[in-house]
Amino acid sequence: MVEFSKFYIDFILELLQNIGSFFKKIFEAFADFFFNDVKAYVNDLIDSSKNFGMLDWVVAAIVLIINLAFITFLIMKIYQWLRRYIRFTRREVEKDELLEEISILNMKTAELIEEKNKILAMKVSQLGLSPERFQEDYEEDDESKEEEQQDLGESRFVKLTEVDELYQGRVTTVIMEPEDMIGLQDLVERFVNFSASQLGLYYTRKTISAFFAGLATSKIMILEGISGTGKTSLPYAMGKFFNHDAAIVSVQPAWRDRTELLGYLNEFTKKFNESDFLRHVYEANYREDICFIILDEMNLARIEYYFAEFLSILEMPNSDEWKIEIVPNELPTDPRMLSGGKLKIPQNLWFIGTANRDDSTFTITDKVYDRASNIEMNVKAPYIDAPPTKSITMSYEYLDNLFNKAEQxxxxxxxxxxxxxxxxxxxxxKFKVTFGNRIMKQIRRFVPVFVACGRDEVEGLDFMFARKIIRKFEALNLSFLQDEIDQLMELMDNMFGKDAFEESKAYLEVLKRSY
Structure with a gap:
């Protein structure tokens, strides 16, 4: 026992001594690196410089500058990495704290609801009634309210019924003038001149060509870019151009599900609280012209949450199945365009979302990007001295025929x-990223329409390749794929020429510099 105690004490002392020696050596290494060695380096330089000639001094100065630059660069990189790590850690901690607070609030809410139910049960018992009987009476009262509402002929959809009355149950027809029956290239030119001369808004022909090609590709379009480049004003100007103003819906950060977008049925009043968005979708069913709904700042909330049903429904190949459920049942007083409690999403309607990339917004996921057309607007178009140009009257059917004709x-x-x-x-x-059937289908639709608008096939392909494929590279660890990126750029040069695919190459260069 005594011998083991001596051994163990000696072992602990030796271990502590080694640990102390370890930290001492680290401290000495830092001291040597930052102080003692620097002094020695300077002394060596002074001793050696006694025999330096002019050329030696020049070379010494250049080497010294390079070394200092390298050390500065290394320190800056370490600082950036540490800063990114601290930011990431802070965000994760904040997320965990937020989730914990939400969990606590949910628990408190459940406790309050349970307490409320107990209080109600006690009050009902004091009145000499059983809680079960009270619940039955409440449900019967709800049913009687609903029956009374039907007897009075009141609709639970106030805004949608107003639309029915406005259009008197008739779908409007579009009568096009001969001068309005133009091709896509003339349509682009006419819009550019109209926007510049009538609205003072300037857009390049490439942007407008991409916009029309995007309309042909998907019913959802995302306009991204910095503020002041005309993201919201572009679909607004399109509405003016087609003589049907675009509806603007401002997305709110608190939006979490479809009820924020469409509205909800109030179980107490038995009335449906309709949103303006629902009204605009409903009204589009009464029209044959081109309709736009602008979801302004659409990524202030998670798009895949509040817009999930639309993302799924608009993917269906048969447009007759583009129906979204508004209410679970149908009443005789419901609006005319509701069938079985469902509303059809008409083909003449496009959803145009504007998006910024900053700390106040959410990242747009691949689920959304892959289903939408995407245009980046980071540069303001130059001034155009356009001749006075009138708006145009055009039906959706005519525009769709232009798209189909271009594809053929x-x-x-x-x-x-x-x-x-x-x-x-x-x-x-090389990158484990593939085109996929959806993207190939979009390319086959986008590029022909882009060409019909007066652009080049390779230019259109470059436009789609940058936004549909290269954008996915942002999720990869590109610091280990630098050689593969160079090989990809070389492959594009060999296939399309060194002057082609400028957007894709520029995007790749930006990605290379960011890692």
Whole structure:
């Protein structure tokens, strides 16, 4: 026992001594690196410089500057990495704290509801009634209210009924003038001139060509970019151009589900609290022209939460199935365009979302990006001295025919399809990212319409490639894929030429510099 105690005490002392020696050596290493060695380096330089010539001094100065620059760069990088790590850690901590607070609030809410139910049960018991009987009476009262509402002929949809009365149950027809029956290229030119001359808003022909091609590709469009580049004003100007003002719906940060977007049925009043968004969707069913709903600042809330049903419904190949449930049952007094409690999303309606990338917004996920057309607007268009140009009257059917005609007249060439296939194989093998059927379908639709608007096929392909494929690279660890990016850029040069695919190359260069 005594011998073991001596051994253990010696062991602990030796261990503590080694630990102390470890930290002492670390401290000495830091002292040598930052103080003693620096002094020695300076002394060595002074001793050696006694025999320096002019050329030696020049070389010494250059080398010294390079070394100092390298050390400064290294320190800055370490500082940036530490800063990013601290920010990331802080955000994660804040998220955990927020989730914990939400959990506590949910628990307190459940406790309050339970306490309220107990109090109600006690009051009901004091009145000589059983709680079960009280609940039955309450449900019977609800049913009687609903029956009374039907007997009075009152609709639970006030705003939608007003739309019925406004249109008197008739779908409006669009009568186009001969001068309005123009092609896509003339349509782009006419809008650019109209916007500049009538509204004082300036857009490049490429942006407007991409906008129309985006309309042909998807019913959802996202306009991204810095403030002041005309994201909201573009669909607004389109509404003015087509003689049907675009509806603007401001997305709120608190939006969590579909009720924020569509409204909800008040179980107490038996009335449906309709949103303006629902009214605009409903009204589009009465029209044959082109309709836009602008979701302004759409990523202030999570798009895949409040817009989830629309993302799914608009993916269905059969537009007859584009129906969203508003209420679970149908009443005789419901609006005309509701069938079985469901509302049809008409084909002449587009949802245009504007989005910023800053700390106040949520990241737009691939689920949303893949289903939408995307245009980045980071540069203001230059002033255009446009001639006075009138607006246009055009039906959705005519515009859709223009899109279909473009797809038939300007299909992707075999050379382009082969190049796409080679790109797909390379990207899949090197980056584990693939085009997919949805993206290929969008490219086959977008590029022909883009060409019909007066642009080039390779330019349209570059536009889609940058936004649909390269954008996905942001989720990859590109610091280990620098060589692969260079190989991809070389492959694009070989297939399309060094002057082509400028947007994609510029995007890749930005990604390379950020890692």
């Amino acid at each position: 007249e300007y299909p992707l060439s075999p050379k382009t399809l082969d190049a796409l296939n080679r790109l797909d194989i390379f990207i899949t093998s």
